[in-house]
Amino acid sequence: MEKINNAPLKDYTTYKLKGNVKAIYFPKNIDELKEVIKSNKKYKIIGNGSNLIISSKYDGVLIKLKNFDKLIFDDNKVIVGAGYMLSNLNTKCMEEGLTGLEFTFGIPATIGGAIYQNAGAFGFNISELVSNVSALDENFNIVNLSNKDILFGYRDSIFKHKNYIILEVTLNLKKETSKTIKENMLKYINLRKEKQPLEYPSAGSTFKNPIGHSAGFLIEKSNLKGYSVNDAFVSDKHANFIINKGEASGDDIIKLIKIIKKKVKEDSNISLELEQEILE
Ligand SMILES: Cc1cc2nc3c(=O)[nH]c(=O)nc-3n(C[C@H](O)[C@H](O)[C@H](O)COP(=O)(O)OP(=O)(O)OC[C@H]3O[C@@H](n4cnc5c(N)ncnc54)[C@H](O)[C@@H]3O)c2cc1C
Structure with missing residues (x-):
């Protein structure tokens, strides 16, 4: 099976983190996936590493599902492997004349990672498009979950609470002209470029927006812009x-996150909750 020892994290995280991980595996199918899990006590499934902060303490391995890249169109449905990148999926859907996904254009993630996190933007969430998901459970059984079973919430899904591995996702989309879909994609990517520092490596929003507040505004209020x-x-x-x-x-x-949380708590009496995930 494809494996890289002592792999540089800059190649597997959108933060382009300094440091290395003991090993990263690229299973080709479910049997290889089971084999890696059985032979490694501590492992983490990764998509595109666009929501991950990996600490120097992390002594496990990474498993990347880039070979789980099936793509089947069936009328207004698309069946897609967990490791498929959202950017490529957007392009394919545009070519097929299927709309719904454009708000995710510019999120540098896999569909598996987007489902895990219930990725969202511009008032939409990926949960709205999901018909069902097939996953591998802790006992290596393949389970088929309907949208309701997934218990989607704000940046939340059952996958954050159960040790399931997302294998395949079926999305329900709608028919539209490729021209309109392309225009939507451009609209959203331009909005991102306007508001987000895309010229630097990052992992998107650091904190969730507390109910009734904007995390960015609270951090700005604490005079932390430019702090390092x-x-x-x-x-x-x-x-x-x-x-x-x-x-x-x-x-x-991680150090910077602790400083931000402490300062915002002192200044605004609000405890910020991390949207990104720390691996240690
Ligand atoms: C420039 C930029 C813009 C962004 N914009 C947005 C945005 O608009 N909206 C938004 O919600 N997020 C955004 N993000 C954050 C990030 O892209 C999302 O959280 C995304 O869903 C993470 O997907 P990933 O494939 O990179 O997953 P990773 O970061 O690799 O993993 C995230 C979590 O998902 C789990 N996971 C991944 N694949 C699987 C699988 N197959 N089975 C089980 N678990 C799995 C991992 O174990 C991990 O716990 C942005 C990030 C960047 C860098």
Whole structure:
């Protein structure tokens, strides 16, 4: 099976983190996936690493499902493998004349990672498009979950609470002209470019928006724009983004997160909750 020992994290995280992971595996099918899990006590499934902060303490391996890349169109449905990138899926759907997914254009994630997190933007969430998901449970049984079974919430799904591995996703889309879909995609990507510091590596929004508040506004109110720990900076463009200006490690980002949380709690009496995930 394809495996890289001592793999550089900069190649597997959108933060382009400094440091290495013991090993990363790329199983080709469910049998290989089971084999890696059985032979490694500590492992983490990753999509595109666009929501992950990996600490130097992490001593497990990573499993990347890039070979789970099936794509089947069936009328207004699309069946897609967990490792398929959202950007490519958007392009394929546009070519097929299927609309619904455009709000995700520009999220550098896999469909598996997007389902896990119930990714959302511009008032839409991926949950609205999901018909069902097939997953591997802790006992290596393949389970088929309907939208209701997945218990989607704000950046939440059953996959955050159960040790299931998403294998395949069926989305319900609607017919539209490719021209209109392309225009929608461009509209959303331009909005992202306007508001987000896409010129630097990041993992998107650092914190969830507390009910009735904007995390970015609270961080800005605490005068933390531009604040840094080594090369990890609070973005000047969007305070809820931490950016890597060069050699930031997961540990630098974790330190910066602690400082932001403490300062916002002191200044606004609000406890910010992390949207990104720390692996340690
Ligand atoms: C520039 C930028 C913009 C972003 N914009 C948005 C946005 O608009 N909206 C938004 O919601 N997020 C956004 N994000 C954050 C991020 O892209 C999402 O959280 C995304 O869903 C993560 O997907 P991923 O494939 O990279 O998963 P990873 O970061 O690799 O993993 C995230 C979690 O998902 C789990 N996971 C991944 N695949 C599977 C699987 N097959 N089975 C089980 N668990 C799995 C991992 O174990 C991990 O716990 C942005 C990030 C960046 C860098």
